[in-house]
Amino acid sequence: MATDSWAQAVDEQEAAAESIGSLQIKEKPEENGTAANTTDSSSASAKSEAEGENKTAEEDDNDDKAAQSLLNKLIRNNLVNTTNQVEVLQKDPNSPLYSVKSFEELRLKPQLLQGVYGMGFNRPSKIQETALPMMLAEPPQNLIAQSQSGTGKTAAFVLAMLSHVDPMNRYPQCLCVSPTYELALQTGKVIEQMGKHYPEVQLVYAIRGNKLQRGMKLQEQIVIGTPGTMLDWCGKFKFIDPKKIRVFVLDEADVMIATQGHQDQSIRIQRMLPKNCQMLLFSATFEESVWNFAKRIVPDPNIIKLKREEETLDTIKQYYVLCNSREEKFQALCNIYGAITIAQAMIFCHTRKTAGWLAGELSREGHQVALLSGEMQVEQRAAVIERFRDGKEKVLVTTNVCARGIDVEQVSVVINFDLPIDKDGNPDNETYLHRIGRTGRFGKRGLAINMVDSRMSMNILNRIQQHFNKKIEKLDTDDLDEIEKIAS
Numbered sequence: 001m002a003t004d005s006w007a008q009a010v011d012e013q014e015a016a017a018e019s020i021g022s023l024q025i026k027e028k029p030e031e032n033g034t035a036a037n038t039t040d041s042s043s044a045s046a047k048s049e050a051e052g053e054n055k056t057a058e059e060d061d062n063d064d065k066a067a068q069s070l071l072n073k074l075i076r077n078n079l080v081n082t083t084n085q086v087e088v089l090q091k092d093p094n095s096p097l098y099s100v101k102s103f104e105e106l107r108l109k110p111q112l113l114q115g116v117y118g119m120g121f122n123r124p125s126k127i128q129e130t131a132l133p134m135m136l137a138e139p140p141q142n143l144i145a146q147s148q149s150g151t152g153k154t155a156a157f158v159l160a161m162l163s164h165v166d167p168m169n170r171y172p173q174c175l176c177v178s179p180t181y182e183l184a185l186q187t188g189k190v191i192e193q194m195g196k197h198y199p200e201v202q203l204v205y206a207i208r209g210n211k212l213q214r215g216m217k218l219q220e221q222i223v224i225g226t227p228g229t230m231l232d233w234c235g236k237f238k239f240i241d242p243k244k245i246r247v248f249v250l251d252e253a254d255v256m257i258a259t260q261g262h263q264d265q266s267i268r269i270q271r272m273l274p275k276n277c278q279m280l281l282f283s284a285t286f287e288e289s290v291w292n293f294a295k296r297i298v299p300d301p302n303i304i305k306l307k308r309e310e311e312t313l314d315t316i317k318q319y320y321v322l323c324n325s326r327e328e329k330f331q332a333l334c335n336i337y338g339a340i341t342i343a344q345a346m347i348f349c350h351t352r353k354t355a356g357w358l359a360g361e362l363s364r365e366g367h368q369v370a371l372l373s374g375e376m377q378v379e380q381r382a383a384v385i386e387r388f389r390d391g392k393e394k395v396l397v398t399t400n401v402c403a404r405g406i407d408v409e410q411v412s413v414v415i416n417f418d419l420p421i422d423k424d425g426n427p428d429n430e431t432y433l434h435r436i437g438r439t440g441r442f443g444k445r446g447l448a449i450n451m452v453d454s455r456m457s458m459n460i461l462n463r464i465q466q467h468f469n470k471k472i473e474k475l476d477t478d479d480l481d482e483i484e485k486i487a488s
């Protein structure tokens with residue numbers, strides 16, 4: 001069912017490689033802080049400089065306190081969820097959490113129903129209600145599915161894998177590939193929780209550092225991992241017999257396709273799978289060229305696609321703060337620090353270098369922050385995420401390595417210290433959506449605050465607004481009335 005057209009599409013794509021720019025490797029950004037971080041003599045900058053000169057230090061201090069207290073209020077108000085907010089949303093046909101069906105009507109195995117209810121889920125979300133019948137149909141059908149961040153995609157494909165496994169067979173039957181180590185671990189946890197009452201089904205992690213003895217054959221039915229290790233386990237080490245795989249899931253499928261290394265590895269795995277293996281591709285975003293490529297590699301797919309205006313979640317309020325330089329952004333961040341630590345916050349930087357610098361400066365100011373970036377050892381990264389998830393750290397400074405999938409319910413604020421841009425300096429709309437989607441999980445409210453420090457970054461912000469056709473309001477921390485209005 002799966003392999004031929006994927007391979008063919010890849011060959012075609014390789015032949016046409018030069019013309020498909022968006023499917024080429026996205027290099028790790030180097031310190032470009034550069035364009036975005038250097039001061040620009042924009043009129044906005046000049047205005048705020050002039051205003052700054054007219055203030056005494058004492059007035060500045062008062063402004064900071066007032067701004068901070070109002071921001072606190074704003075964040076608190078955004079955080080307050082009525083207890084039945086999710087239930088209300090699930091009855092609103094316009095909400096991505098809406099469903100007409102119950103989990104029982106989705107005909108899940110009793111052990112899985114127990115797992116679902118054990119996790120505190122009452123009703124399926126829209127993507128769960130729509131995708132599950134397609135994924136559980138006989139004969140199995142392929143699916144490419146898009147749904148907003150935090151709307152339950154992981155739970156949907158985890159339920160599909162658990163439903164398809166034959167627990168009597170002691171060998172891998174489902175493979176799930178994630179782009180990062182952290183995400184693979186997190187998805188594994190969901191499988192463990194959801195499969196809690198189905199102990200015959202076992203899971204193993206194909207991730208760096210999980211060393212197996214040569215020659216051994218895995219007995220676990222589900223393998224979750226990152227593409228490189230998964231490929232080695234299927235090919236080089238033969239721990240997995242790929243011919244016995246019935247379900248192949250690509251989580252964050254667009255990045256798996258758009259990043260050359262991941263794409264090559266995923267394709268090489270996919271080429272080893274049987275023709276009737278079910279392919280499931282999930283993401284919150286699919287850029288047009290990636291979408292077209294996905295449709296060519298997945299035979300006869302069912303498709304669930306969002307309209308552009310549906311991609312952003314209304315539950316996440318978006319603002320920007322105007323500054324003059326990187327130092328001013330840092331100062332603005334210090335001013336609102338008290339407010340963002342009411343719950344938990346993630347601060348995104350464009351490069352590892354900026355993230356390291358920012359975490360260092362915040363620590364020097366006496367703020368407790370955690371840092372997570374790509375050059376850290378994977379075990380260190382897992383430990384940082386765990387501490388953050390447990391609420392031991394309130395603020396996580398990071399890069400795009402954490403932009404996708406990470407699900408920490410208490411995150412109420414996302415700050416884009418640097419706006420997301422691609423290697424050509426254009427807005428990276430998909431990454432923007434994934435980053436702000438770290439807040440507002442499953443109907444929770446969230447705040448996204450974008451720090452703008454130059455004419456160039458203002459231009460990027462405007463293009464992001466145009467792309468999603470969604471206004472990003474200015475957050476003027478000097479304007480008490482305005483903030484009161486937002487807060488109410």
Ligand SMILES: Nc1ncnc2c1ncn2[C@@H]1O[C@H](COP(=O)(O)OP(=O)(O)OP(=O)(O)O)[C@@H](O)[C@H]1O
Pocket residue numbers: 120121122123124125128147148149150151152153154155156283284404405406407409437441442
């Ligand atoms: N039916 C449900 N009822 C209540 N909570 C749910 C339900 N489905 C999922 N959740 C919870 O909602 C949160 C977000 O779900 P999940 O991580 O599956 O979203 P996602 O769509 O995969 O997000 P992302 O696009 O960021 O990867 C999780 O904490 C999950 O436990």
